Amino acid sequence: MAKKLMKGSEAVAEAAIQAGCHYFFGYPITPQNDIPEYMAAQLPKVGGCFLQAESEVAAINMVYGAAAAGARVMTSSSSPGVSLKQEGMSYLAGAELPCVVVNMVRGGPGLGSIQPSQGDYFQATRGGGHGDYHPIVLAPSSVQEAVDLMHDAFDLADIYRTPAMILADGIIGQMMEPVEFHEHEKRELPAKDWAATGWDPASGRPRAIVNSLYIEVDELQELNDRLQARYAIIREKESRAELYHTEGAELIICAYGTVARICKSAITILEKKGYKVGLVRPITVWPFPEKQLREVMDQPSVKKAVTVEISAGQMVEDVRLTVNGTKPVEFFGKPGSYTPTAEEIAEYIIKSMEA
């Protein structure tokens, strides 16, 4: 199929429809309005439903309803709106419902800015709402990868009966790049026999009850044990990272999303000057690719790691937990919406390596 030049937000929406998502509930917020706009135009054509809810809270609860009925469903928003959805995300996790939430992250805290940011890493990877849960969080660094990860997000959500999130910065949402919508490998997905789709006493099957309230201590324990067992499998099987020029590197940059691409440009500058620098780019930020990063960091040539983020330093905590004190881990970046340039990153790395 021919390549199309598409905005990240539109491409994500198209990818969702192609992944079989026919239900979208959302509420407008910059910089992701191209997603609901695209969905509003396209979903009726495939017999789906687009609904602009009265609020983010309403939208995520509509997602809960559609997911409970067994539908592939999504919502999208940007940081302040995603904060409003957190209660619903916790309920979805507690009720073991699959869905996809897209966050085109903008600067915070509060209403913040409408420019790109990575300040929602903690919220996304730690669960965000109340209780012990994690969504699976995928962090694309190009429009094409956003498209590919959208398919994965729906499949992973179904396989593990959990919310999945696409954590992208505003740049991915606003940028146009060529994309190809190729056939995706069909995974074997479990039957949604738990879905509440109507009950007939003659059917012989028990009523499907979708619920996240477990009043009895033992029952709640059972749910939590089930969730934690599932998270252990996800940690074991689903973590992903891209390794770039890591072999024999003396310093490892760890960055995700668009920032990782700026780091690649910084590495080009650094390599021209003779510095050996590699990049570990987490593609899943939950589960964090601990094994991949640890293997790279364990190379004798590697002296330290530098994490680069548009935040006050969030992912750097996961990098430190992974490296576990064996080598120094530094942080470069600013909170808010300031996107560092390749030159600034290179300059910091040189200072750090010469120190």
Next chain:
Amino acid sequence: MLWTNIFAGFGGQGVLLIGQLLALAGMNEGREVSWLPSYGPEMRGGTANCSVVVSDEPIASPVLSMADCVIAMNTPSLDKFESCVNPGGKLFINSSIIEKKATRTDIDVYYVPCNEIADSLQNPKVGNMAMLGAYLEATKAVEVKSILDALLYKLGEKKAKFIPLNEEAIRLGAESIRK
């Protein structure tokens, strides 16, 4: 081959569009491309710019702080982006409304009377295409035909009648920097 470009001007001057046409044309010629708009709360009359990369290699960063080419359609854009041209790079100035001259001496500077060219075609909307014509003449980044194909794709067959007008604006823009 790698071209990094910043297109900047007032909202409404069509700078985002000519950036998109370059990206589309590059893609259809088999190159790697990216188009990244600056976006803000401003609307009509505000400033707009986009970063466009056309490359034979996969594009690392689509975010540009420096560029091989800067296209300035208005004075604020020249003020903001003149310093962002890579040494040895190219700066394109819409001389119809930008009265000042470039101060850099380590780059090639092209003065393109975009509005006059558009006026000569009795259509004020094609000033951006005149600028694109000058850019293509100086860089040969993509073929003019690829740009026109991209424009037809954007306009759709119903508006195909506007292609000759745009082609003429591109030609006059190219001619303006040839002498």
